[in-house]
Amino acid sequence: MAEKMTGAQIMCEALVREGVEVMFGMPGGAIMPFYYAMYDYRDKLRHILCRHEQGAGHAAEGYARVTGTVGVCVATSGPGATNLVTPIADAWMDSTPIVAITGQVSSAVIGKDAFQETDITGITMPVTKHSYLVKNIEELPTVFKEAFYIASTGRPGPVLIDITKDAQQARTVPNWDVKITLPGYKPTLQGNRKQIMTAVKLLAEAKKPLIMAGNGIIMADATEELRSFAERTGIPVITTLHGIGAFPEDHPLSIGMPGMHGWVHVNRAIQECDVLFNIGARFDDRVTGKVSTFAPNARIIHVDIDPSEIGKNVKTEVPIVGDARMVLMAMLEEMPQRDTTEWMHKIREMQSHHQHRQQYLVREAGTEDILMPHDVYAALTRIMNERGKYRVATDVGQHQMWAAQLIDWYRPRTHITSGGAGTMGFALPAALGAAVACPDETIWVIVGDGGFQMTNQELATIVQEGITNIKVAIVNNGYLGMVRQWQELFEDRRYSHTLLTGPDFAQLARAYGVCGITVEQRGEVEAAIEAAYAHNGPVVIDFRVEREVNVFPMVPQGKSIGDMLTEQPEPTATA
Amino acid sequence: MRKHTLVALMQDRPGVLTRAVSMFRRRGFNIESLAVGHTETPGVSRMTLVVESETVEQVVKQLYRLIEVLKVSDVTFDPTVEREMALVKVHATSTTRSEIVSLAQIFDAKIVDVGTSSLIVEMTGAPGKVENFLEVIRPFGIKEMMRTGRIAMVRGSRTHQASDYIDVEENGHIAAALN
Ligand SMILES: Cc1ncc(C[n+]2csc(CCOP(=O)(O)OP(=O)(O)O)c2C)c(N)n1
Ligand SMILES: [Mg+2]
Numbered sequence: 123m124a125e126k127m128t129g130a131q132i133m134c135e136a137l138v139r140e141g142v143e144v145m146f147g148m149p150g151g152a153i154m155p156f157y158y159a160m161y162d163y164r165d166k167l168r169h170i171l172c173r174h175e176q177g178a179g180h181a182a183e184g185y186a187r188v189t190g191t192v193g194v195c196v197a198t199s200g201p202g203a204t205n206l207v208t209p210i211a212d213a214w215m216d217s218t219p220i221v222a223i224t225g226q227v228s229s230a231v232i233g234k235d236a237f238q239e240t241d242i243t244g245i246t247m248p249v250t251k252h253s254y255l256v257k258n259i260e261e262l263p264t265v266f267k268e269a270f271y272i273a274s275t276g277r278p279g280p281v282l283i284d285i286t287k288d289a290q291q292a293r294t295v296p297n298w299d300v301k302i303t304l305p306g307y308k309p310t311l312q313g314n315r316k317q318i319m320t321a322v323k324l325l326a327e328a329k330k331p332l333i334m335a336g337n338g339i340i341m342a343d344a345t346e347e348l349r350s351f352a353e354r355t356g357i358p359v360i361t362t363l364h365g366i367g368a369f370p371e372d373h374p375l376s377i378g379m380p381g382m383h384g385w386v387h388v389n390r391a392i393q394e395c396d397v398l399f400n401i402g403a404r405f406d407d408r409v410t411g412k413v414s415t416f417a418p419n420a421r422i423i424h425v426d427i428d429p430s431e432i433g434k435n436v437k438t439e440v441p442i443v444g445d446a447r448m449v450l451m452a453m454l455e456e457m458p459q460r461d462t463t464e465w466m467h468k469i470r471e472m473q474s475h476h477q478h479r480q481q482y483l484v485r486e487a488g489t490e491d492i493l494m495p496h497d498v499y500a501a502l503t504r505i506m507n508e509r510g511k512y513r514v515a516t517d518v519g520q521h522q523m524w525a526a527q528l529i530d531w532y533r534p535r536t537h538i539t540s541g542g543a544g545t546m547g548f549a550l551p552a553a554l555g556a557a558v559a560c561p562d563e564t565i566w567v568i569v570g571d572g573g574f575q576m577t578n579q580e581l582a583t584i585v586q587e588g589i590t591n592i593k594v595a596i597v598n599n600g601y602l603g604m605v606r607q608w609q610e611l612f613e614d615r616r617y618s619h620t621l622l623t624g625p626d627f628a629q630l631a632r633a634y635g636v637c638g639i640t641v642e643q644r645g646e647v648e649a650a651i652e653a654a655y656a657h658n659g660p661v662v663i664d665f666r667v668e669r670e671v672n673v674f675p676m677v678p679q680g681k682s683i684g685d686m687l688t689e690q691p692e693p694t695a696t697a
Numbered sequence: 698m699r700k701h702t703l704v705a706l707m708q709d710r711p712g713v714l715t716r717a718v719s720m721f722r723r724r725g726f727n728i729e730s731l732a733v734g735h736t737e738t739p740g741v742s743r744m745t746l747v748v749e750s751e752t753v754e755q756v757v758k759q760l761y762r763l764i765e766v767l768k769v770s771d772v773t774f775d776p777t778v779e780r781e782m783a784l785v786k787v788h789a790t791s792t793t794r795s796e797i798v799s800l801a802q803i804f805d806a807k808i809v810d811v812g813t814s815s816l817i818v819e820m821t822g823a824p825g826k827v828e829n830f831l832e833v834i835r836p837f838g839i840k841e842m843m844r845t846g847r848i849a850m851v852r853g854s855r856t857h858q859a860s861d862y863i864d865v866e867e868n869g870h871i872a873a874a875l876n
Pocket of ligand 1: 517518519520521522544545546547569570571572573574597599601602603604605
């Protein structure tokens with residue numbers, strides 16, 4: 123029984139004990155002992171070889187985002203590890219639980235600029251929830267246990283384990299009888315009773331209350347509780363970019379997304395509400411616009427599991443530190459029923475006045491045949507709903523905002539995007555992780571022609587792994603569209619380095635062994651999407667859309683969310 | 698504007714100081730003074746820091762996000778003993794030497810080195826007192842100076858003991874194993 127194991131075997135065993143089934147990575151010198159050991163664990167631990175460590179990191183994020191469990195990525199020291207920095211930073215900004223495992227040069231040469239030595243714990247310190255540099259094999263069982271615990275509890279986030287090559291090669295009889303002793307880490311789950319009662323009272327007496335639901339609802343699995351709470355109180359619900367899916371958009375109390383590219387009536391509702399009940403969103407500047415003018419009439423209740431988020435950006439009257447689900451459950455018990463018909467009516471009136479999604483469907487005469495980006499979303503949302511069981515990974519840019527605006531979102535963990543960091547290149551590898559986690563569902567990737575060119579090499583990974591449930595929709599406008607939009611609106615149309623040529627994406631897909639389809643006509647959109655479903659394998663559809671279309675409505679950066687641009691401003695005389 | 702004095706207890710793990718300092722820098726916290734050292738408990742460090750008051754709440758909360766941080770207390774409004782220390786190499790000639798010595802005596806400072814043209818004075822005291830001493834000594838010509846950060850302790854029986862937050866023995870074992 124008491125057999126010696128190598129550090130690398132202990133790492134594998136620790137992963138199995140943590141319930142890990144799959145990891146994403148790439149081998150190299152300093153992590154080779156781990157890969158050596160992994161070979162014997164291939165029945166228990168699936169390893170997916172990515173084409174770039176950034177892809178491995180985002181895949182781990184995608185996996186974590188759809189499962190709610192910890193995603194795992196692996197890289198070697200030096201450049202392997204630094205390639206993980208972007209996904210680690212992305213996971214940090216979006217509170218995604220991942221554990222990144224990196225090999226490190228042997229302890230004897232650490233600090234001597236050895237081949238492929240990089241101080242990765244140092245480099246990632248500002249963007250990790252915690253990190254470990256393990257030089258001693260005896261620490262491995264404790265470190266793995268702690269790392270998974272820290273990554274997945276409280277406010278989730280990335281944890282890095284950097285392990286020297288000699289620690290992987292050493293041998294010992296592992297002691298698995300470890301308990302977690304982290305006296306400085308005790309997340310508060312139950313909200314403070316007094317604050318909860320204050321919040322209940324505020325909401326009960328409010329004339330124009332509003333619920334803002336964020337990622338915290340999804341991470342705490344609190345969607346049912348949110349629904350009960352909204353239905354009991356009749357309070358309308360807005361869902362932030364990461365709150366999408368926390369509340370079904372076809373619910374009569376759902377009013378939509380706030381913020382820079384949120385809807386006018388939602389931002390107006392924020393400006394008008396008298397109590398704003400934020401659960402699990404962090405008042406990001408893309409949501410608040412100019413903070414000093416944000417929600418000027420509102421008394422603010424903020425529920426967050428991370429105390430440091432409360433009061434950080436917006437002055438808060440009732441802070442409640444706790445788990446979204448537990449706090450909602452506690453509040454639900456105390457909350458009286460109430461009537462919000464008048465307020466709801468007012469919001470719906472604003473909504474109809476500002477046309478909401480309809481404006482995108484208005485076509486000027488003579489433009490009916492042009493392939494607009496919105497045609498893609500309209501067809502996609504219709505067909506996805508018909509087929510059911512879908513999730514969507516979006517990248518960063520105009521196509522991302524259109525996806526948030528124009529697709530109907532109903533279920534948690536179905537909208538996977540890079541919000542806090544806004545990482546181009548996120549979508550395809552994140553979809554890879556999601557596809558592995560949900561083999562029975564169709565994972566759509568909505569990506570720009572710019573972002574696709576950052577990580578499209580993961581198509582090779584998808585093919586090699588025999589993954590069939592990924593369908594890619596490139597909203598190809600031949601521009602770094604979102605940047606071009608800012609240049610058009612705020613920089614006198616100086617299109618400085620935003621014009622982008624790409625390869626023929628359908629041909630590129632074919633070169634990878636993936637089905638490629640090009641769509642140039644409005645009338646071909648639906649057939650292409652149906653064809654993608656019909657094909658039993660990954661598909662890339664290159665939608666060559668109208669090139670200079672802008673995302674509206676929009677709050678210009680640094681402006682109040684009360685002042686939205688709702689349509690193309692008249693060109694200035696000088697332009 | 699009032700400055701705040703914070704006392705933080707943290708497990709002495711690799712990188713914990715870097716983590717704290719890197720966090721202060723990237724969040725733009727203006728840390729006026731920082732001192733770190735061992736405590737009564739092996740494996741637990743204690744940090745005293747002085748910060749601007751508008752950021753104090755965020756400094757406390759961000760410190761708590763670090764896994765190793767056990768307790769952060771704002772002792773600004775508590776009765777405390779606060780100390781700083783300065784080593785000052787003062788220009789001293791045969792004519793000024795005795796004057797410097799007597800000034801040092803008044804301030805309870807110690808002469809710890811005597812050279813042909815200089816003295817090293819060790820001044821320990823409350824922050825204001827150190828400041829006053831430097832003020833009066835400056836005209837003689839300060840050649841070199843090194844000041845420490847402030848350390849603070851609450852008076853009376855109230856304590857900031859690591860043993861209130863951790864299992865002392867266990868922490869000692871872990872700390873020893875890590876070294
Ligand atoms: C890695 C990275 N680099 C740069 C940016 C800045 N950026 C934000 S949106 C955008 C344009 C994206 O273009 P594309 O992928 O074609 O999407 P579109 O906006 O055209 O839909 C750029 C360059 C970013 N978010 N991420
Ligand atoms: Mg584009």
